[in-house]
Each structure stands twice: as structure tokens, then as C-alpha cells.
Amino acid sequence: MVEPVSPLGAAWKPGAYPNTAGETGLVLSETRPGSIVQAAAWPGREKTLIDAIKSVTGLALADGAGAGQVDGAKAAFGFAPGKFLAIDQKEGLAAALGAVIDVDTGTVTDLSHGRTALRLAGPKADWVLAKFFALDFSQTTFPLGAGRATSHHDIFAQIQRSGAEQFDLYVFRSFARAFWTALCHASEETGYTVG
């Protein structure tokens, strides 16, 4: 299979970029999952859709926007009422979900190429993200696995907390390079590593 090309292009510059104090308190990376899939349930069919997602991914989601789960290579979260984003490092998730979600339950939309997955990890991840998004990134209001849909300027983003100090961001591919550049810029203060 042909390897998809990253949209980050020349903006992807692996290495350490310490701040004035020599610290690199943040790791920025592109996770490049094989599958990014949106599943949406018709009103009243949310539970059926959640069950279908569980049957394919093993991830048990709570009903409602914001709830989510992370389990190794797979992750999923609700980002709006009845709407979920499911991610798998492997390809084929759209087809697998499509096979178990019928037209009376909801829809499955493959966004594997359309969204770019970026990861911020480190103690300053929430600080840097707060420069972009009007979201409360504290553990209490944004717990592990939870997801949110938001935007920075014109850049729509879906964000999931994938670790105590780690967030995965899904941004529109065409904006990815611009957003990545802004992310690196915003991280200069804390110091960061790309890789």
C-alpha cells in the first residue's frame, strides 16, 4: 500500500528545541493513525451506535458529548450529541464500522485522510493548548479519554486527552501545516522536542 504523505511537509523538523533555560518540557508529534472515522447516530439510536463502536473497537463509550476512551492503538470520543470520532492506528476501521452500523442507526464517514493527528505530551501541554483554545484543560473538567470539538481562529480541531499530560488533536489536513507551525511557535517558551 502506498504510504500517505504527511501534510506537515518541510515544517516537520525532528529534534530538540529547548527554551532559554535549556528545557524541553513538551514533545510534539504526528501520530499518523491508519483510521480516523466519524460515526453519527440518529436521535434515539445513540446506544445502538455506541454498542456497534464497542463491538469493533472494544471501547466502551458513555452516551453524550465529551465522553471517551483511549486504549493503546485505539481511541474514541463523543464530540457532539450522537457524534463520535473513532481512531485506530490500523487502516480499515471505516469499513469495519460501516459493516455494523446500518442506515437506520446512523452514518459512518471516513476521515482518515481528511484529518491530521497531532500529539502534545508533557507537563506544559495544557499551558500551550490554552494559547489556542478556549477550553478548560484541567484534569477535573477534561479527564482522560474525554474529547472536545473546538476551533482556533479558522482551524477546527477535535481534542482528546490521551494521557495525564498528553492530548491528541485532530485538525483539518489543509490547515495542518499552518497549525503545526503555530504550535511549534507557541511551544518555544516551554521548549519542545519534535519526534
Place this chain on the structure above:
Amino acid sequence: MSPRRSTEGGRIDRGRTIRFSFDGKSYHGHPGDTLASALMANGMRLFGRSFKYHRPRGLLAAGVDEPNALVTVLKGTVREPNIAATQIEIHEGLTVESQNRFPSLDVDAGAVNQLAGGLLSAGFYYKTFMGPVVGPLRGTRFWMACEHFIRRAAGLGRAGRDADPDRYERMNAFCDVLVTGAGPAGLMAAKVAAEAGKRVILADLEPVPGGSAKWSGDTIDGLPAAAWAQRTIEALGAMDTVRLLPRTTVWGYYDGNTLAALERVTDHKPAPDKGEPRHRHWTIRAGAVVLATGAFERPLVFPGNDRPGVMLADAAVRLLREYGVVAGSRVALFANNDDAYRAAAALAEAGATIATIVDMRDTVSSAARALAERAGAEILAGHAVSGTKGGKALREIAVQRLREGEITGQPRRIAVDCLLMSGGWSPAIHLASQAGTAPRWDEALQAFLPPAPTQNWIGAGAFAGHFATAAALADGLAAGAKVAGGKPPRKSALPRVETLELDIAPAPVFAIRPSGKAGKAFVDFQHDVTAEDVRQAHREGFVSVEHLKRYTTLGMATDQGKTSNVPGLAIMAEARGITVPEVGTTRFRPPFTPVSLGALAAERYGELRPDRLTPMHDWHVESGATMYAAGLWYRPMVYGGRGETVEQAYVREAAATRAGVGIVDVSTLGKIMVQGPDAADFLDRVYTNKFSTLPVMKARYGLMLREDGLAYDDGTTWRLSQTDFLMTTTTANAGKVMQQLEYYLDIVWPDLKVALTSVSDEWAGAAIAGPHSRDVLAACVAGTAVDNDTLPFMGIVRGEIDGVPVMICRLSFSGERAYEVYCGAGHGLHVWEALMEAGKPFAIVPYGLEALGTLRIEKGHVTGAEIDGRTTGRDLYLDWMLSKKKPFAGSMMMDREGLCDDDRIRLVGIVALDDRPLGGGAHIVEHNDPAEIRDSIGHVTAGCYSPALGKYIALALVKGGKTRHGTRAFVSDPLRKRFGPVEIVSHHFYDPEGSRMHG
């Protein structure tokens, strides 16, 4: 004598020296100094020149309320004007200049304005800029010639022209409790809330929190108040749930408990650390807010109250206790309240001689008398300062008896170099005023207190009119407990305070009306508004507080009436014979203090401007494309770089496409997945034509109208399965169409089971056009045939190109046989390169937007230039798409009389008869007179040189449309100095039968 540095005291580090420059001269100070304190310590009195009269001005205040000492900070060639010297922390290399003076601060030519005081009074601009009403210049625009000089003569600092190289940043924050102001009340509230487990943000505009604790001289829990504040701050700083924001001014209070704040991150440093912004703009969403913003001391209004050396009493105490600066050697105090007596005692302890205490009140409390005794000062009760003398520094004051608000008797002249004044205190209610209703007048305090909250905030301390330290702490304790949702606190939780019991309530006298001709008495120091200006406004009928403000500029602009509000209102009240609350007050507006534009515009320019790139962007750039910003997208305009002009390049690209094959990146087209059992029904409702009859794996051109019947957008929609449609929109309208469709589903037809998803970025798209387009596909597509039977016009097939799954739809924007090849965006470059490789034997050329536009103009296809929000489907001769068998969005309104008028402008083609270009926007006229700019019958929407026709052609919207075919007219484009003959023809310039794209 001049101000001087004391040998001890203050929070400055006397062990270290910092050098800085003011007006080109080098000075030194110490870490902890502000520019104001350091200059004062260097003996400076003169800090600036006033707004209108260029009067010499010294320091009035010691904090953010300073109206006189406004300076310009220089960084290289970048200038930042109008910064209060009291808010600038000195650092090595700081370079500052004074402003509104020429040639120098000491010798200012503008001071001549003082001689024209009468002319420059309130309403000067309104009267003057009406121009001469008598004499030879009457009716001329003479005043406009004068305006430049008048404006230069009056004003504040001068902004620079160079770009600001500093970095700015925006930040979002959420908290349970935001405490604004870290004085005793704010610290106490933050402590209680934080100890209750709340997430607290504590913001204070000063570099060192503590508020009045830093200079009150009180004792809290056995510690000097400043030490208690420091200990409390350290304890708060050690808590994970507390964020301390020093140097942060909360400047705006908006709906939903959203507050705006500006953090000055690196202004106090010689250079920022890597990645550090100069300013950080905070948007804080708080569950609850504790407003503990303190209060501003008010000046008294008397002739000569602006002379350098006359300052607020509290400012002198701050200078002494925070910075170890003694404001004068021989000092007088002029007050209407007890609290000011602290200043006399403090300065006396620092070695100053207190020459006299002039008190407006006839009786003075014993506590105040005790302070006067400590200061060794006589009290002149029932007296007032009626004048001052001195040039650029105070030399002498005149004191007279005050009876029922009137000056009487002979003046007694007292030599002093510093006069402290105090007219009581005005709570800093600006944020509450922004967030709520009208403030309340307190008769005892002679001050406006905050209004009742309309949002979730609670006031504490001096902000609420509780000025004493113990009262402030009690307020803070109660406020902290309330916002934490806990029980009312026990009194034992309060720290013990040792302080002087002083009556804070002032006498209700703010202005001394001179008995005869006297100097100016200033109310608003920043805008040079005098007591006489306020009275003049009254005489001229501007008696409403709103009119008073605008007519005199009282309390306007950056000052926002911090020191001038109440005295100004009191003078108007006296003039009108009513009370201050009857006069009322204006509502304070944000920002509380000036906010840098950089902070508001942070991170959205230059390389940080959000832009959109297609998967093939780098290929285009490497192939010499000139990129064109189309909204946020970057698209190839032409692939030049061979010494070609843009016209030569697009003509070559378009001609090669018609002759052979060309390829263009169409990834930017809007793409929306429309899915669900009701998807076909939904499309029938939003498009003018029918989509429910569209077979699977077929595409159809669709037109959308707005609900008012005007054309909205067009594009093709592909049916990929019975319930899945891929809708394409124009690049420009993708977001708007998505929004409109979501609106229909959410509001108009919520019963439809339809899901919409933007997949614009999921698919990379390449359009291949030209007689050899099928040959190119045949050479590289696997898994499907691409012949006419398998892939007819508007057909769709799935296949692979070089191992990548693709979807190919046969449709044409160019009028040639053409195909759009879609693949996953991550494979876009791979497929594009494979198509280019397959096209080599056919001399395939990439083409850009200009050639794309040329091909579509030749073909007569419309786009955003024609679907411009004013045209209907009929105007564009798309009547055939307006279904009569079903209703659709806009169908009810599209037949309105005005939209069916025969005289509407309708789509035509235009051919230049003088072989010159036709520019978009040029008018079409019937007369042959270039000088006559009138009688337009329409306009050009898009023009080009047509390689197929060998002429300059254009599409246009012209009255009567096709009824004018074959007629002559003229293009009139006076902006581009273009006039010439044209022929009006059909908009189908090229292959009107469509034979080239079919078959």
C-alpha cells in the same frame, strides 16, 4: 530642594544599580524602581507637558491612575507612547522620552498655548472646526489648513511608523474564582477560596502584589502588613490550584463572567527569554469573581493644582514606603479628610519638614490631630489652598480662610517644595460598572460605590467603600467564603490588625472657587479640563453628564476619569444647584487601562496566519507556480518562471489544454458528505433540480438558491450509494453552504435523517481536461475502463492509480472532455505525479487558476463572479434547472416581480473590438463618450484573452441579456482609464453544442 532617595526603606535593592535613559540623558535607579520613582530619586520634578496648554507637569499619582507623567518608551525605532511612568519598571537599557513638547521638556514652544487659554477652552474643536464665520475666509476651508497644526500642538505621544517586532500571545483560562486585586481584601479572599479547594486566579496589575499593605504602615497578625502580604502570596503560590498573575490588569468585564486581562510579561526585562511574549492577553472565564480593585485618591481642585510638586498624599506615601523616595523637603498637606494625615506623619518620619496642614474642615478629629503632632505640623482648619507659585517646580502656596465653600481673607503665603492633597477616595468600580448597572452614591464617603451585581461577582475592600485594612480583610474573608460556597467565616479567622483609627469620610468640598482672577484649576489633568471648562459647559447648555463628558473630554480616553470623575461631577452639581447623584455619572467603559493592539491581534499574522494548503501544494511551488491566495487557500495562478507574463502563461496553459491535455488541482473545492435515508429528499429540497432520480455512481450539476430566490451556489453532487452523496461546492462558498445546510437540518427540517460532514480535506482532486484526457487515464488507471460506455459524461467509476484507490467522475468545467480524479488526500501527490507521468506522452501541462478561468469564460460557465448574491437563476440562463415539479429552497420567492423583470441584468458575452483587455468591474455603456461616467447598462464580471478565439473576451451582466446579442456597446472603466467598443454576444463563446466534452 528636590525629591531625594531616603537612606533606607522601600522594596528596592539599593545594592544594585540600573542605568536607563530619559530624554537622552542617563540616569540610575535600583531594581524595584519604577521610572517615576527612579526619576524622582534623581531629583526630577518635571515629567511631561500637558495635553492642550503644554503646562509643566510633575507626578500626581504613584499608580495606574497617573495622568501627567505619560512618556514614550523607545525600542530601536519602535515607539510606544502614553505609558504612565509609574507603570514602567526600569531595567538596564530602558530608553524613554517625554512627549508633547518641542524642542525639549524644559523649553517647550507649545507652552505659548497657555497665553491662549481662553481660546482653547471646552468645545474648542467643535467651535473652531466650523471655520471662520466672518471675514474674508468665511465659507472657505481655511480651518482644514489649520487642523494639521492644531492637532500637532495638542496631543499626547507620537506613535511610530515601524512595525512592532515584539511577540504577543493570547491565553484562555478557566477558574472557579478570579480575584482581581491582590491587596489585603483580595489576598484574603483568594486564601479562603483556595483553602476551600477552589481553583483561583489572582491577578494584580502591580509587579509586587500586596496593594495598600505595601505602604499602609499597618500591622497584620503581628507582621508589618507588607510582610504579611508577602507571606500570604508565597503560601498561595505554593498551592497547585492557584495561579498568580502579577503585572496583569483585568481590563474588561463581559457577559457570562468572561473577563479580559493583559499580562505585561517582559516589559520589565532588557530582553525576553526565548518564546516569551511581550504581552499576554488573557480571556478568563470565571465561575465567580471577587472584585478587590481598591480605590483612587482624588485630587482637590484649586488654582495651580497641577504645578510640579503638587501630588496626591497617598502617592507620596507610596513613593516613600515602596521606593524609598521622599517627595519633598518642605511639605504641606491640603486635605478634606483624616486619612491624608498619615502622609504628613510618614514624610515627617522620613525627614521632611511638614510646613502646614491645610484642612477644609472646621473641626479635625483627635486622631488626625495626633498625627499632625507627630509630624510637627500646624493645622490650618477651615482653610484652603487658593493658589500656588513656581515655574516648573512648586515654590510657594497661598492659603486662605474657607467659609461655606468660599475663599475669604488675605492669603497667607507658605514656602514649600511639595504639596500633598487629598479629596477623599473613589472606589475603583470600573469593572463593576462595565458588568452591571449604574453605581450608587454614598453620601458619607462622597463617592460612587459599585452597583448591585448583575453577574456572579462580589466586591471587597476599598472597592466596596471599606477602606480600612481590618475592614478590607473582613470583606475578603466573607467574599472568599461566599464564592467558595462555604459557611460564613468565624471572626476568629480574621487576622489581627493594628492600625490608626481614622475617619475616612471627607468633607463634601472638592473645588475651591477663587475669589478673583486666578490661575487654572484642573479637574482632569490628562485632558487639561479645568473647573472653568465644566462651568462653561454648564453655561452653554451641556449639563447632562453625557454631554459634559463629550463637550469637555472630562474622563475620556485612557484615563477614564480615574481621578477626575467625582470632582468634575461635583462642580457640575454645584453649577446646577443639585446633588452629585442627581447629576449622575457616566458608565465606565473597557478597557480599564490601555491595551496593546499587538495583544489583541496576537498570533494571526505573518507565518502564523492560518492558511490552507492542498496535498499538491509543494509540487506546485517546486514547479514554478505563482501561488495565489484564494481566501485561506493557496492555489497556483500560473506556472510561469520562463520569462512569461501572466497572460502569456495562462494563454499557453489554456491553449495546450484545448489542444492536448491539461491538469489542474481542484482539491480546494468544497466537499460535503450528505448521508442518510433522507439524503436524496434533502437534496431535492436544497437544490433547484432533482437529485432523488440520480442513479448511483452518477453526478449531476446542481444550483442552490437563497431563501429569497437569488442564486446561492452551484456544483456537482455525486451519488455514491443509495444513501450517500458527495456534494461539491465552490471553493469560496464551502463553509457558507455547509452552514446553510446545517441550518436547514437543525431548524427547518429537523425530522430528516441526514448527516453532513465536511470532507473537503479528505479528498485530493485533480481535473484532467482536453482531447487526450481519456488517453492519460487509460494509461494509468487500473481496475476499471474509462471508455465512453463505462465512463460517460457525468458517470463515476472507482479504480486505482499506481496502487492508490481513486474515484473518477467525468464532468467538465473547461468545455473539454474532462475528468475529476479524487483520491485520499494523503495520496494526492502520489496520484498527481502518476497522472503527470502518464500524461508525458501527450504533453500534459499543469494549469492554474488563470487558465481555469479562461477555459470557463470561453465556455460560458458561471462561478462566484456571476453568482454574486444579486443574480437569479434566470439571470444566468439557468432556467432549465428550476424544477417546476417540486418545491425547493428559494422557489417561493424566485418568481417575485422584481426578480422576473425583463430589464434585469443578465448573462452575456463581450468581445473587445479594440483588441484590449476587459477588466472585471468595468461598466458597459451605450454612449461613445469616455468623459461621461453614466448610463451603465451592466458590468463585466470576468475577462481574459481567449486563445481559442484569439480575442479579448469577457462575461458580463447586461440589461436585457441575450436580446442584445449582436449589438455594439462600449466598455467604460474610468478607474483603469479604459474605454472602447465591444460587441455583445452569447456567453457560450466556445463549442456551444458541447460536442467536445461529450463523446
